[in-house]
Amino acid sequence: AAPAGADDAHLTLLSALARRLMSTxxxxxxxxxxxxxxxAALIRGEETPTGGTGAEGEAAPEGAQGAAEGAEAAAGGAGAASGDRPFRIVAVTSCPTGIAHTYMAAESLENAGREAGVEIVVETQGSAGFTRLDPAVIAAADGVILAHDVPVRDKHRFAGKPTVDTGVKAAVSRPAALIAEVRDKAARGETTGTASAATPVERAGTDGEGYGTRLRRWLMSGVSYMVPFVAAGGLLIALGFAIGGYEINEAPSVMDHFVWTQAGSWGALLFQTGGVAxxxxxxxxxxxxxxxMADRPGLVPGFVGGAISLTINAGFLGGLAAGLIAGGVVLAIQKVNIPAALRGIMPVVVIPLISSAVVGFLMFVVIGKPIAEAQKGMTDWLGGLTGTNAVLLGALxxxxxxxxxxxxxxxxxxxxxxxxxAVADPGDSAMKIMAAVMAAGMVPPLAMALATTVRGRLFNRAERENGKAAWVLGASFISEGAIPFxxxxxxxxxxxSMAGGAVTGALSMAFGxxxxxxxxxxxxxxxxGNPLLYLVAIAAGVGVTTALVIVLKGLRRTTEPIAPAPDAHTAPTPAGSTGAGKETVAAQPL
Structure with a gap:
């Protein structure tokens, strides 16, 4: 469906397709x-399907254009009396990758809104960018639904309105319940605090959500922003070693010595750039x-605390502690009643000043040294893993x-x-652990791809198609390629999959x-390091998982009764199948 030469159009196409897949x-x-x-004509929108859950069978508006059209429809009735117009909802959807669930959730909410007679306008905060809802539409809304697994951008816009805050999957699986919930809140007069009286975290999550769930969300927010730096820096350093040799870490600064025609200079450039990252x-x-935890006011003390963690050699553990402390300090400051005359300077002067001072004191004087000792202990433990201990850790x-x-x-x-x-000079054990983790993560999709190739009769047509894509996903270390199976x-x-992953992880550690x-x-x-043995470890795990899947699925087929004749919702029996081998292939969700 992608036009020729439009290599950057895949995110837009995926988001549009994800929305349309919600229409039966x-x-x-x-x-x-x-x-x-x-x-292809259907996907491009050149042919309009009939029936389904869309608006009378018509293709729903997609992407930013759909949001704009919905905004116009909602804004058009802004002046009507509440008794003369339907209930109005504005929503935001966002998922960690910003591709599929973001747009599926939006389409699901729009379909449920049409069925319930509710006007709903959705802002999709996806990887392809997003168009902000018109402030007039937000002002005219009777309720808000925030369906997200990552922080909602500019969340303060929705303060003061009845709000349901939940995960993105809830909008896909139970949109009608979310609409009913926000209508109930509006009927009871429940609203969120004003933009200055409540922090984003206090408004985040469903009612009764525990702090354990919130803690995981906070930590994953930090990790998700950190991983691209790890990827860029790690690959640059690895390329530096590959080009310049394993003594490249002793090369002088490229500012002082760089020769355009020497491979060593280019290797040093890559290595030193990766070190900066x-x-x-x-x-x-x-x-x-x-x-x-605390939205933008938390950035300054968080970065300061993280930099202090590096200064005192508290490392990764120090960064975790500094981030949590910084967020907690900002939340505490925001709960203090501030005179109206000072509120304008709070986010740019008072909060950064006080929170950074408190975080600095705690990291330097109170908890920095114990955390640094814990970081050193963990590093020493990893460095001491050998023999059986290393193999068992790889299996786990x-x-x-x-x-x-x-x-x-x-x-x-x-x-x-x-x-x-995630340090400038990681130990050998840390790099072995990274190798074992990546190898094990490649096993499930590769094994599913191999199984659909060698015993395709055990899988339906949709799974066999998914198996073709799983080759590439597995080779790229995208474990999610096995999720459909x-x-x-x-x-x-x-x-x-777990059995094969354990074998691969253990062998990778054993091979060093x-x-x-x-x-x-x-x-x-x-x-x-040791690339051939590394591939052997992956191949062994893929073989184990493939064999187990084929055996387990084969046992299921031999114990199941002969399938009934195909009906309107099943595909025809494959040609050439007879007796107990006969099977019907149920229509699978796309």
């Missing part, structure tokens, strides 16, 4: 398409943890990487690995493979 009319028409041209890791982590990390395929447990293992290499058959796919870059998959293998 569109998905039914797409399934009924008999050739590629018909399917790594210098931002802990301050960015701390700054954006504080940002997740492999199990965690494959347990939920990009979920919280997977992220804990990945964050643990990236924390070890795990969602369809979790009791077989997840245990098999090392990795300085936190991402890249098969494309950074030349930069890996």
């Amino acid at each position: 009319g569109f998905t039914d028409a797409l399934r009924a398409a008999t050739d590629a041209e018909a399917a 790594f210098g931002f890791l802990v301050p960015v982590l701390a700054g954006y943890i504080a940002y997740g 990390l492999g199990l965690m990487m494959c347990f939920d395929l990009g979920g919280p447990v997977n992220k804990v293992a990945y964050t643990f690995a990236t924390a070890g290499i 795990a969602a369809a058959d979790p009791l077989r796919v997840i245990p098999a 493979a090392t990795l300085r870059a936190p991402h890249g998959g098969i494309f950074v293998v030349p930069l890996i």
